[in-house]
Amino acid sequence: SSELTQDPAVSVALGQTVRITCQGDSLRSYYASWYQQRPGQAPVLVVHGKNNRPSGIPDRFSGSDSGDTASLTIIGTQAEDEAVYYCHSRDRIDNRLFGGGTTLTVL
């Protein structure tokens, strides 16, 4: 099916590592990209492709994939990383899909 599934909420202690996952059949064929959205702001691309970060994104953000699941990992999570994270991919018939979003809380 053409859907991407994310856990609604995840929490992490300051300075620790957190993994946010995204599951969907399309991820067996296409890479995911990941977006950070803070309240009242537009989404920002943080990871895309095999594991690429745009200029200005800290190297504590990384991406990986296995089968039908893509993951965004943040190592040494900072307070400013608290946000909603969305995954995105496409399917075989040119639909672009977003996951439902994961709210990351930094404790």
Place this chain on the structure above:
Amino acid sequence: QVLLQESGPGLLRPSETLSLTCAVSGFSISNGYYWAWVRQSPGKGLQWIASIYHGANTFYNPSLKSRVNISDDTSRNQFSLIVRSVTAADTAVYYCARLAITEEFDYWGPGTLVTVSS
């Protein structure tokens, strides 16, 4: 630097037609990228609406395809979205974005809030 800026009416009545424009600066929309619209209903997630590539190639979310149309104007370096017969369910922040061939939305506009209310 690539900049995108949405413009739209802000408030519409049910059954009216929504018209949005995205002005692009710092990059030519003729230069080999898709250009897209994404919306976000209040308190909800992101929903891809439509994309356009080289003017003639358009792609639509199946759930919206019957009511929307995406087009571009290379002479003004902008692209547009029309949504017909709007309802309260179309109330959202509408973002325009650049979509790379490698499938990431790498630049976004700040978004414009559209409210549908009688």
